[in-house]
Amino acid sequence: MFDLEKEALIASGLVDEGRIVEYSDRLYSLFREYMPPAHVDASPLERARAVFDALWKDRPNRYSRQGQFRFDRVIDAQTERKNRPVGNCLGLTVLYNCLLRRTGIQAQAVYLENAFEIGPHVLTLLRIGNSAIDVENILADGFGYKGHKENPFRTEWGDKELVADIYQSAGTEFFQEKEFQEALRNYDSALKLYPGYEKARLNRAILLDRMGRKE
16 A cells, blocks of 8 residues: 555655654644544545635735645644745645545645646545545645636546655755755656656656766
């Protein structure tokens, strides 16, 4: 079984098992805080809505386009008592989906090549009964968001694709910092999880050209 929570932490740069366990424990504390006993026996839709509302109530300014995508730092920002952004669309989606797993809900994701006229974007997809519900994690009123339903470039993602996007984002960050070997390692990890990820493949090709290397 692919463990979204653990693999997202590893993709974010955590390699020490003790640190991974530490962040897993912190995520469990968030789950206990945002899923009080009164909601444990609620319907899946009610549980999903309760977690979403609690996240935004606790951090009303939690989204930033330039915010964190690394899962450990997203957990840091959501748990600390400071009024600062928690993450970007990727970071918020991974956090929400991992918390939903703790409630027994297996959420997916949606990738859009262009959303809100600002570029690539990810959000949560809930399948409950016969309903497919978009959860727009960058908006406080984004539960049940309908603005992306007709997007022609809509692609459904699973856990591996989400984690691949963390590696891809890390690769781009390392590329910008001219840490080319780390950038290449992360692009390779992204493509290992998601061989069809064209953005990672293109960025890898650009990086190899910059390094003076050929396939």
